[in-house]
Amino acid sequence: MALEMRVLEQDEWDVWFDHLELAFGGVAESPQGRELFRSLTEPARSLGVWDGAECVGSASAFSFRVAVPGGALVPAAGVTMVGVTPTHRRRGVLSSLMRRQLDDVRVAGEALAVLTASDPAIYGRFGYGTATYSVALEVDTARVRLNVPPGTDGVRLRLVDPVRALPDCERVYAQLVARRPGMLARQPGWERAAVSDPPEDRGGASPLKCVVAERADGGVAGYARYRVKADWSAAGSEGKVEVADLDALDPAATAALWRYLFSIDLTWTVRTGKRPVDDPLLHLVSDVRWSRPTVRDGLHVRLVDLPAALEARAYGAAVDVVLEVEDAFCPWNAGRWRLTVAANGAKASCTRTSDPAELALSVRELGAVYLGGVALGALAAAGRVRELRPGALTEASRAFAGDVAPWLPHGF
Known part of the structure; x- marks a missing residue:
């Protein structure tokens, strides 16, 4: 039977997403995560390849604006949910999806397509170049000190429910977007992704927590979202702080938030992923070796x-x-x-x-x-x-x- 490619109909979404889970190894998304993906999917920008009633290939795009050098926010297709069922690989399905998608992006008048790659080796042949990198850190806080700038002690920190803090956090994030190329201006609905916290995705860590940094006038100058993973050995506590994200508008707020995360009781390691390769933290720590930086591709x-x-x-x-x-x-x-x-x-x-x-x-x-x-x-x-x-x-x-x-x- 010939394969058919077509734009996704809303009532086909579950079958389409089931295929995507299979293409990525068959691990089911949490119900909360699945509902989030459903709400963010743009059906008119989503393609399915069908073998009869079976979906065997998929590709979608989000309508983003990406910051570029100079601070402009340029419309871009955020390529996502690309997958081919194992039974239909090596048959040109992926190439046909990429061909149709880039043609559609051109017709839509978007100058850029961007993606994150589960397998970076795939996308170079379709013209994608690795434009950003990120650094992950695993800091031994028993060995590493922070050298904080003047004004850090004047920052007030306050623990807030992550969902209730969203408006303040999103205002901080929005002020940062134009400052750094590669950042995405969040479209309505995307703020939910930052606080999605299904228990099955925590890996044994605590529920998501949020700490905000406030100026003397009460304005929020930064925030950090994190989890604490308790661990014990015969020697005592071996807890870890897992940082989901940290954004701040000035050096004092940045340093105050990191100092807080480094000093949480019963923890001796701070883990963070996807930080900029020129992140201030690399210059705040006393010993970068015991921060164990690891670089990987991003956008x-x-x-x-x-x-x-x-x-x-x-x-x-x-x-x-x-x-x-x-x-x-x-x-x-x-x-x-x-x-x-x-x-x-x-x-x-x-x-x-x-x-x-x-x-x-x-x-x-x-x-x-x-x-x-x-x-x-x-x-x-x-x-x-x-x-x-x-x-x-x-x-x-x-x-x-x-x-x-x-x-x-x-x-x-």
């Missing part, structure tokens, strides 16, 4: 409308360079493009040209450097970018570089 970026994407972001230096871009999967991006930025802070122009190429690269490399966290020079050293005019690589690398490391704070 993968795909330029769907190349000139619109390159014109949407700001650049750190003036540049005038002709790019020879390879893009077999979205051929409308392929060819020579002149990227011109007259001065630092000036609006970029990206137009087709027949002038000689000065840098040669694929759209995957452009995706990797797009948010300013990966250097063109590093990719050139790996043989993934070729300099065709002496000096072009340095000029372009300076322009694309960002002031802060891009970061995706949560998955989707």
